[in-house]
Amino acid sequence: MEFKFTDCGIEIHNATNFDLSQTFDCGQCFRWNNSSGKYTGVVLGKRVSLSKTGINKILIEGVSCKEFETYFADYFDLNTDYESISESFMGIHPILSAAVAECRGIRILKQDPWETLCSFIISQNNNIPRIKKIINALCNEFGESLSEGDYSFPSAQRLASLEPEDLAPIKAGFRAKYIIDAARKVSSGTINFQEIEKMPPEMVQEKLMQISGVGPKVASCVRLYGLHDLSAFPLDVWMKKVMEKFFKSQSPDVFGNYAGVAQQYLYHYSRSHPEVFD
DNA sequence: GTCCAGGATCGGA
DNA sequence: TCCGATCATGGA
Numbered sequence: 629m630e631f632k633f634t635d636c637g638i639e640i641h642n643a644t645n646f647d648l649s650q651t652f653d654c655g656q657c658f659r660w661n662n663s664s665g666k667y668t669g670v671v672l673g674k675r676v677s678l679s680k681t682g683i684n685k686i687l688i689e690g691v692s693c694k695e696f697e698t699y700f701a702d703y704f705d706l707n708t709d710y711e712s713i714s715e716s717f718m719g720i721h722p723i724l725s726a727a728v729a730e731c732r733g734i735r736i737l738k739q740d741p742w743e744t745l746c747s748f749i750i751s752q753n754n755n756i757p758r759i760k761k762i763i764n765a766l767c768n769e770f771g772e773s774l775s776e777g778d779y780s781f782p783s784a785q786r787l788a789s790l791e792p793e794d795l796a797p798i799k800a801g802f803r804a805k806y807i808i809d810a811a812r813k814v815s816s817g818t819i820n821f822q823e824i825e826k827m828p829p830e831m832v833q834e835k836l837m838q839i840s841g842v843g844p845k846v847a848s849c850v851r852l853y854g855l856h857d858l859s860a861f862p863l864d865v866w867m868k869k870v871m872e873k874f875f876k877s878q879s880p881d882v883f884g885n886y887a888g889v890a891q892q893y894l895y896h897y898s899r900s901h902p903e904v905f906d
Numbered sequence: 907g908t909c910c911a912g913g914a915t916c917g918g919a
Numbered sequence: 920t921c922c923g924a925t926c927a928t929g930g931a
Contacts, residue, residue, distance in 0.1 A: 655912060748912080755911035758929065801927025806914085843914045864912035895912075909931085919922080 629706055631696070637689040638696050639681070645710040646686060647733020648678055654734050654896040656853050658747050658760045659767075659781070671740075672699060673772070673780045705735045705856070713858075713886045714893070720882060723874045723904065724890060727897035734892055737853060741821040742814055743781045744854030745836070748846045749806045765798035766807075787811035806841025813839055825855055832857070852888040861887040869905055870894050 629646075632639040640646070648667050652660040660669035666679040676690040691700050701707060714732060718725045746766075751759050763781075770786055771779035788811040795804040813819045819839065824832050829851065836847035844863070851860035861880040863871070875882065883890040898904055 751911090752913040753911060753926080754913085754928085755930075758911080761929090799928065802914095802925090803927080841914065845913060849912075862912070865910095866912070899912095911928100911930095914926090916925085917923095919920105 631701075631706075633693045633696075637687050638691060638693070640686040640688065640706070641684070643684045643686045645732050646704070646706070646735055648680060648686070650731055650733040650896065651704075651735050651737070654731070654892060655756065655899075656892065657737055657739060658751075658756070658763050659743075670767075670774070670778050670780065671703060673774060675774070675776060675778050676700070702738050702856075705738060708735070710735065710889070713889050716886055717883050717890045721874055723870075723897075724894065727893040730900075731893040731896045734889075734896060736856065736858060736889060736892060738856040739853050740781070741824075741850060741854035742784050745810055745814070745839075745842070745846075745850045746781075746787075746807060748849040748853075749810055749839075749841050750800055750803055751849075752803065752841070752846065754803075762798050762800050766795075766800075769797055784811045784814035788815040803841065806839070809840045810842070821855070829857055829859060848888075852891075858886045858888045861891050864895070866895055866898055867891060870898050873905060 629643055630641040632641060649662065652662065652667050652669075657669070660667050666677055668675060668677045670676070672695070674690060676688065678689075679687050681687045688696070688700070710732065714728045718728045747759070747763055750762050750766075754762075767779040767781055770782035770790075773779055787807060790808060790811075792804040792808050795807060800807060810819075814821075819835065824835055827835070832851055832855065833844070833847045836842050836850055837844070848860045848862035851857040852862060861883070871878070880887045880891075
């Protein structure tokens with residue numbers, strides 16, 4: 629991959645294994661939206677857009693050179709070799725090689741850990757369109773107003789000052805009390821992501837599960853999408869079906885050190901081909 | 907009206 | 920330790 633800094637933005641050349649729709653619509657994030665091929669999100673308190681401008685060519689708008697080098701290259705995980713990662717597990721089962729063949733354009737984003745935690749608390753027993761709606765309402769109601777009608781994701785400090793009832797307008801239902809508990813543990817330092825990031829995976833999992841409303845699945849999502857622990861293996865209803873049908877009585881260990889990436893391919897593939905369960 | 911959604915918690919066996 | 924009911928809400 630090569631990066632070119634031009635007047636209109638940052639061009640990624642030779643952008644292999646980076647497909648915008650696969651990356652932003654594979655269920656790992658909820659604040660990126662597609663408008664006729666252009667994906668726009670709010671990251672670091674600013675609007676960022678990506679569009680495909682040619683074969684293996686992608687344009688990033690709204691990001692300075694410095695921001696790209698210090699943050700967004702990692703956010704989009706552009707320095708990871710997904711070719712060798714997928715090679716490490718695609719031989720395990722035909723369903724996996726099929727998933728890799730179709731979903732190789734997915735990149736695991738390195739999102740803000742607090743936003744990820746909050747988002748996946750909201751995700752529990754919920755569907756993706758409504759998850760996006762609730763998160764959008766949360767930002768509009770309690771985030772900071774940016775330019776062009778965008779709102780930042782509300783800080784943990786901001787939400788920590790509220791009571792669960794105050795979240796009524798966003799209609800998060802029973803999850804409101806979990807959001808507030810998470811906000812208070814993060815803003816008070818009981819949960820400190822900078823410290824957590826250095827801990828071994830099992831301890832991170834344990835720490836996160838101290839938050840009420842955070843079980844094994846949500847904790848795994850925070851590790852995978854917020855802390856970029858590619859070994860984290862979120863087991864949701866779909867992945868349980870996949871494991872039951874194709875990897876019966878096997879543990880996630882069979883996928884190796886990059887189980888989280890295998891999970892993402894399998895999740896996205898099986899959801900776009902529900903007939904694999906017939 | 908019924909069922910389900912990227913689950914977690916609680917109480918009772 | 921394990922299992923089922925329950926939790927808000929809205930779209931299919």
